[in-house]
Amino acid sequence: MNSYNSAKIDKDIAQLIDDNEIKKTKGIWQYELAINSGEAGATKYLNLRGFPKDMMRKKLKEQEYHCPLCIEEGNDKTYTLSEMEGNHITPWSEGGKTEYDNLQILCKRHNRLKSNH
Secondary structure: OOHHHHHHHHHHHHHHHHOOOEOOHHHHHHHHHHHHHOOOOHHHHOOEOOOOHHHHHHHHHHOOOOOHHHHHOOOOOOOOHHHEEEEEOOOHHHOOOOOHHHEEEEEHHHHHHHOOO
16 A cells, blocks of 8 residues: 555545544444445445434425335335335435435335445
8 A cells, every 4th residue: 555545544534533424433444445445335334323213204204105216117106114214315425414405215125226326
C-alpha cells in the first residue's frame, strides 16, 4: 500500500468514526478494506443506524402499501411492514442520510437486489 492510499484510508476512517449513522465503529477497518476491494454489501460491517419503525410505517402508508419497484414490474401486490425493509434512496455509502426524504420502503426481495445502487 502506498502512502497516498494509506493517507486516504486514514482520512476515510476518521470521517467514519465521526459519522453518527455508524453504531459499530469496530467494523470500520473491515468496511474500508471491503470498499477498496470492491466488495458488495460492505456496509454490513458498520451496523448502520436503521430507519425508525414509525417513520417506516408512515412511508409505507404514503406508498399505499406497495413496493415501488414491484409496481414498475407490473406487480401491484400490497405488503405489510414485516414484509418490507427501509431503503436509502441515495445509498449511505454515497452520502445518503437516514432521514425521511431519503427513505423508500421496498419488499425484501427488491431491497436485497438493489444492494448499494
